[in-house]
Amino acid sequence: MKILYVANVYRHITSFHMPYLKWLKSQGFEVHVAGSGDESIPKWTDVPYVDKNFDISIKRSPYSFQNIKAYKQLKGIVESEKYDIVHCHTPMGGVLGRLASRGLRKQGTKVIYTAHGFHFCKGAPKINWLIYYPVERFLSRYTDVLITMNKEDADIVQKFKCREHYSIPGIGFDVAKFKNVEVDKEKKREELEILEEEFVVISVGDLTKRKNHQSVIKAISKLDSSDIKYIICGKGVLEHELKQLCLEHELSEKVIFLEYRTDINEILKSSDVFVFPSLHEGLAIAGLEAMAAGVPVVASNRRGVSDYCIDEKTALLCEPMDSDCIARSISRIRNEKGLAERLTEEARKAIEKFDISNAMSEMQNIYIKVAPELFKEKKAEGN
Known part of the structure; x- marks a missing residue:
């Protein structure tokens, strides 16, 4: 069993998702991560729970031509590794991860996208609605599960075409x-x-x-x-x-x-x-x-x-x-x-x-619902 976490930058994953990677490892998953590195994070060889990492130059700006290269790199990775689950985070990580995984979904790969806050929202510039809203709505059709973490985003997603939507109390903190x-x-x-x-x-x-x-x-x-x-x-x-x-x-x-x-x-x-x-x-x-x-x-x-x-x-x-x-x-x-x-x-x-224990429980349930066959053995052991 293999899972890939995709984000704009590694630091997003090291800052917010290590408890989830730890749990996935305990469930028998091989954990891979992909994103853009920077000097502020430790070397991945020193980070627990990560089996393989891919340094992809994802840029936050949707106008950067570098993201075309990043998309091609990511597409090659997901097609080569054949993941059971691809979990996307951050806006450009979500765009590139879902586009790169379109072909694999036909082979059974589940694609999850956690929206850590859409760029379009009440009070946001109109240009954000013109650019980001159509992109997110279009990409929802390539999303098995879309996860939001605030009421406003949850309301917006009701018009999207993702297979399932869940709202959770953030990513949790200790x-x-x-x-x-x-x-x-x-x-x-x-x-x-x-x-x-x-x-x-x-x-x-x-x-x-x-x-x-x-x-x-x-x-x-x-x-x-x-x-x-x-x-x-x-x-x-x-x-x-x-x-x-x-x-x-x-x-x-x-x-x-x-x-x-x-x-x-x-x-x-x-x-x-x-x-x-x-x-x-x-x-x-x-x-x-x-x-x-x-x-x-x-x-x-x-x-x-x-x-x-x-x-x-x-x-x-x-x-x-x-x-x-x-x-x-x-x-x-x-x-x-x-x-x-x-x-x-x-x-x-x-x-x-908002404690991590509550967020973790809800996220575990989402993983089990989206891919029950991958967790069947562990559920049986728990019983």
Whole structure:
């Protein structure tokens, strides 16, 4: 039995899907992965649960001619390896993976696509609807199972032609890792060069247009920033642009760019408010992690965030480009007595359903439903 995971970049798989690869290995699958590598991930020889990897130069932009080459590479791989299941992730991984697997589906290969947030959604530019919607609707006919993780995407898929559709509570995350982590807050702040009395605002996410960190920088500039530090954990193409924006607002000494971190849970525990201004998400894990860590959240009222960020109950919501609203919300959490405690208490109740155990259970059931013959022996052993 063989399964292939396809994504734009390896980092997507290492960041979000290792528990699933571990389970598939335990079921007797040979696990292969395909995507574009980068310097931020470990060598695949050091990654458990992966038997074979293919470095394919998939580009995020649908206009890149490099994706034609990537498609041909991927088509050759799937036809040579003859997978039982091809599971596609990320937009271009989903496009190329499904196109490359069309022939194999006639031979019994099952094709699964997990939509981690369509590029077309409420509030998205019209061009996104004109480009991405027709492509996703067309490719749904080459999809045995399409998985969504927020209500808006689930509603859209009702018009698609995939054989089956399931909605799951995201890809899951380890609630206990963030809820129960113990950290010496004073020592952690010292490591990050933050004073004990400073008020720490934090965001986690790639430095891209979609993550919208510029709105938070502008919001910080509207506050009395003499004792505020803003931490951004992430890396990406907009790093220079964001640093220039900090210079323009005289915030270079107040904004800390930490790139990728493996101690996000400890940094969250050492922060005062989490701001998540994304333009859109599938079902955003970063906000859930902050809530599990007990950090009050200010977030955008967009798909994939508003599924668990309920305004004035579990978070404070703003239009993502409204830096005035973001500034007011940060100020409220800092100064309004009892607000932070009320938000964090409600948030911790709301996030339990997104724990990895629930997501894993639902994903296992989907695999068994889509290819029961592959799991028949294991089901019998379980009985």
